Amino acid sequence: MQGFWAPRRIVMAAIAAGIVVWCVLALNWTWLADPKYQGLILQGIWTTIWILVVTMVLGMLLAIPLGLAQAAGPWWLAMPAAGFCGLIRGTPLLLQLWLLYYGLGSLFPSIPWIRQSDLWPILRQAWPYAVLALSLSVAGYEGEVMRGAFKGVPHGQLEAAKAMGMPRFTIFRRIWLPQALRRVLPTLGGETVLQMKATPLVATITVIDIYAVSSRIRQDTFVVYEPLLLLAVVYMAIAGVIVLLFRWLENRVPQKTA
């Protein structure tokens, strides 16, 4: 407790509290009281969160075969997988997003059977391209990470499973994959935060995430600064939740730090 109430800490806390009070009192937050904007903000936060969660999950589902192909696959699987990861990692996400949105997005309408399919009402919206581009990005980065993780699982543990007559897929599902995932957990938390920070790019293809909402509020109300502050608070809160979530996950299976 002595350490906690050290003078340095008290000063810091006082400064922080001062800034918050000043922000609340001196800045213009009247727009926050507008129910229209409240609804938009909640919707924007929701969009940001679901895009983040869905693209991380889809990306990891793709990253697993991509990593496995590179770690243990035959060359005709390993090479394309490595090529894909290199391509994704070597080009800007914004470019990938626009290529998919303006490329596929203008190709699809010219193909009659796609226009007539049941999927068309979905494919003519922007979000499928946002989800696709952001998922592929996760797949590219995490595919590389998973390659290392698969290779890092001690061979003896796989051999022990084999020696006990475990079928190959059971070894993968029960031993190899869980340990590889356990290994990427510490990096995955950080990468999820990075992915969160990449989500505002979807606003460039008309998806209304929290960033798009704050831009809209700024244009409507001519309040320049405050919506950006709100944005910072929202992203920091989401990042905080991600960090806590991954810390909890990591603690569930202790790993000896050698």
Added chain:
Amino acid sequence: MKDTAAPSPEAIRVDELHKSFGAHHVLKGVSLRACEGDVVAIIGGSGSGKSTMLRCINFLETPSSGRISIGGEDVAMRPDGSPLNRKQIERLRQSLGMVFQSFNLWTHRTVLENLIEVPVHVLKTPKDEAIARARKLLARVGLAEKEGAYPAFMSGGQQQRAAIARALCMEPRAMLFDEPTSALDPELVGEVLQVIRGLADEGRTMVLVTHEMKFAREVASHVIYLHNGLIEEQGPPDQLFGAPKSERLKQFLKSVA
């Protein structure tokens, strides 16, 4: 079984086994026979092919040629020695409990989970039955308190005893040990040997690669001395250790004494 006059059934049989790694001819025609209750010890210098021979028995290495049968059942092999039938290999492996030099416990699972993994998820033993069996085995190897521990937090001796319990938990017909104490600090060797000795005493069939000559002499019913991929000499332990015939074995025993 050991005391009855009638010959016990054959548990493991290896005939004229050859194994090459590329151009490196490692096993040059070795044979081995272990009946129920036998303890066969394989000794020999490093690089003589002991591990390779043991690993061929459960097809962790693919023999180049030869014949292997487990419990009287021939392993189906192609002419090049590779297994013909994956399902058969998996089934036969389930009847052979292998213990490695480096323990190889699954580090993402607790000790108890390590033990019940194969019984529950491969052999489809009811979970409570597997847990009961696992607890009994853990008590037997002196790890009753450790069932919730993760392997990385245990000593080498504890890990190896857990690995032995894990192999026993699938109720194998025979046990294969590949230098189970070689990775251990000297003060931890005794506790592991004591567990293995207990298994020998209860009449378990085992093939044991070891550098512990005194131990091999005490527990083995048959000893094989391997040199450069060939069986240089074999026989009952007292004969092999007490009155070795070949010059190489005499040299070898002198060097490890």
